[in-house]
Amino acid sequence: MVLVSAVRDYINRMLQDISGMKVLILDSHTVSIVSVAYSQSELLQKEVFLVELVDSISMSKEPMSHLKAVYFLRPTSENIQQMRRQLSSPRFGEYHLFFSNLLKDTQIHILADSDEHEIVQQLQEFYADFVALDAYHFSLNIPSNHLYMLPVVVDPPSLQRFCDRVVDGLAAVFLALKRRPMIRYQRTSDIAKRIAQETAKLMYQQESGLFDFRRMEVAPLLLVIDRRDDPVTPLLNQWTYQAMVHELIGIQDNKVDLRNVGKVPKDQQEVVLSSEQDAFFKANMYENFGDIGMNIKQMVDEFQQVTKSNQNIQTIEDMAKFVDNYPEYRKMHGNVSKHVALITEMSKIVEERKLMLVSETEQELACNGGQGAAFEAVTNLLNDESVSDIDRLRLVMLYALRYEKESPVQLMQLFNKLASRSAKYKPGLVQFLLKQAGVDKRTGDLYGNRDLLNIARNMARGLKGVENVYTQHQPLLSQTMESIIKGRVRDVDYPFVGNHFQQGRPQDVVIFIVGGTTYEEARSVALLNATNPGIRFILGGSAVLNSRRFLKDLEEAQRIARSTANVQKLST
Known part of the structure; x- marks a missing residue:
């Protein structure tokens, strides 16, 4: 599990060598990074008894000298200032500082000068500056995702921050994979070109020593493309399980919010949909809607069989056996009710919105x-x-x-x-x-x-x-990956950065979509990896889209473009 394993390895290394009771302190970005890779129970096993956001720690004055503080933060100027203030009046017995990306020398000096009480035990860079949604799919969860649609003259500082965040994320992915890639970009996209060039500058000039990994026969490839090259995929209704849940209900960091869905028990109001933690979901995440219904029914039947056998407790040995198996029984019960709730809600939405009728026309158009x-x-x-x-x-x-x-x-x-x-x-x-x-x-x-x-x-x-009229669409990304496998990606359409060129087929390819990925594309990547053992594709993006998110980004970009045009009219 390439990406998830890399992030889990970093978190293990943070926690395993620090004995005793710990508090894990995260920021608004790293909380997503940790939550998709590590469960609450796993954190408890590592003696993490409290998880807090760095902002709330700043507001509290209560001393907790019995706890060791493990910080995992993005190396932003805001976080460095937070740390400077917190180190000046420490609340914890020890401080272990980990940052998700490269620290500047000036930032290290600020932290060193702030440690007057000499309570910082270690300071390290662990390159997990991306949300590993699955083995071959990551997101940067950039909130201002609409910025990629705006020309640079509209808001240069915001666009630069957007580009910086993408470059940081791509650097972390390749440092985690221990690779330095050749870099190509979509010729018709200014933002893709800019990100590709800035990434190349970081990897080949500014931090070339850090990226000096063992050379491979054919260098890995990073291809930076623009969401606007395929605006169709994020506009379509979806009919495979993971993509459909995101389209109709919404998935955020592998979690689904069911608070607004019918009569759902309290412990099921937010459920986890992770191939790492849910064997049924892993087996069915790419299956189509009709098959999912049948498979969930089969799971319900199996659960009813287990329930009947549990009802047949007659001896002390039966009772002891049931108690031993109770955690598994509870987990199975939670899994059954979760998937039944999801499929029931989606069936209701499909019926209310006549989505089978709508989707048939969508697929014909696409x-x-x-x-x-x-x-x-x-x-x-x-x-x-x-x-x-x-x-x-x-x-x-x-x-x-x-x-x-x-x-x-x-x-x-x-x-x-x-x-x-x-x-x-x-x-x-x-x-x-x-x-x-x-x-x-x-x-x-x-x-x-x-x-x-x-x-x-x-x-x-x-x-x-x-086979299925509702799933005949193939995203443009599938064609792009086929072209890479066959060595048919045209230099005129996807030029290399600098004087680089590539002979032979790369074994590792990271495709980054500026503007966001979809779960339909993630499915294409997973299926292609399963059938092409000689090459490994990884998909990443600035966000994960469904049609609502894509339209919201479009509306926000339109609003800013209009207000900018009005200001320019007034000034002339």
Whole structure:
């Protein structure tokens, strides 16, 4: 489990050599990093009896000299100042400081000068500055994710902070993997180019000694691409388990908030969906909706069999056996009720929003031609009272991305229809999407109609039919990975940074999507890794998207772009 193992190894090293009762102190970023890789019970086994945020520690004055403080923080200037204040009036018996990325010399001097009471036992860099959601999928959880859509002139300091955070995260990933990559980027994206160049500068110039790992026959590859090259994937409804939960309910750091879902027991109001901690989820996270229902029923039947056998307690030996197995029984009970609650809620949403009807048209728009039939299908759904505002908006966006050049008149009719039918419709949002991610802005062959091989593949798929009409879409990332495997990534589309070039197929490839990944793409990566043992892909992004998050980022970028344009008008 590549990424998860790397983070777990760092956390183990932080905690295992410090004996006695400990308090683990985190910041708003590292709390996510630790929570996805380590469970509460595992922390307790390491004698961590308290987990606190660094901000709340600053506000409290209560002495706790019996506890040893283990800090794990990002090396930000705010955190360094927090540490300076906390070391000046210490509350704990010992201080062990770990930072998730590279410390500047000035920061080390500030910490050393602040340790007047000589209570800091160690200061180390542990490169876990990313959220390892799964073996081959990580996120940087950047809250201001919309910034990648804005030109640099709009807000240079904010954009620089965004780029710095991405560069820090990528540096940590490669330090954790002990690799130094060749770096390529999407030619049509200014932000991808900027991040690629700044990452190369850090790895090959500023910190070249730190990245001087044993050379491989073919260097690993880092490919930096832009979400706007494939705006279709985050707009689609999903029908495989993990992706569907995120689309319909939402997943944050491998946790699902069920407080607003029907009658859920108190201990089930926030549930963990982690392939590391849940064997059923690991086996089913990429399965489609229909199969999940059958598999959950099978799990319920197995649980009922266990329950019946437990009811048959007749002797002291039976009772002792039940008590021994009780933790497993409770875990099984929790797992069954969790998955039943999720599938029940999703079934309800699918029914209420008529998502099977909506999704069929979405998949046709994403995968097949036929502009006339598509226009009629979208118009009918816009007129359907049971279709929600967000689904209407996504349908028009998908139509616009597909047919922006072919049917401007029909497109305008759909814009007008959408505005009249949807109270929440933001004027100009579809046009803003086309400005950001229209055909003239994209590098990849999103609809498979430029490349002869893709045209042939699409025709063959159409003739053979698809196993499931709701999951026929393949993200553009799948094509990109196939091109890397076959050595067909064109230098003109994805140039190398500097004078580097690559001969041969890399064994390790990290693809970073500026603007965010989707669980559909994470599934493609996992399935491809399982069938191609000679090459390992890792997917990362600035956030994890579902359609709501993608649209929210789009709205925020549109709002800032408009206000900037208004200011410029007034100043002239």
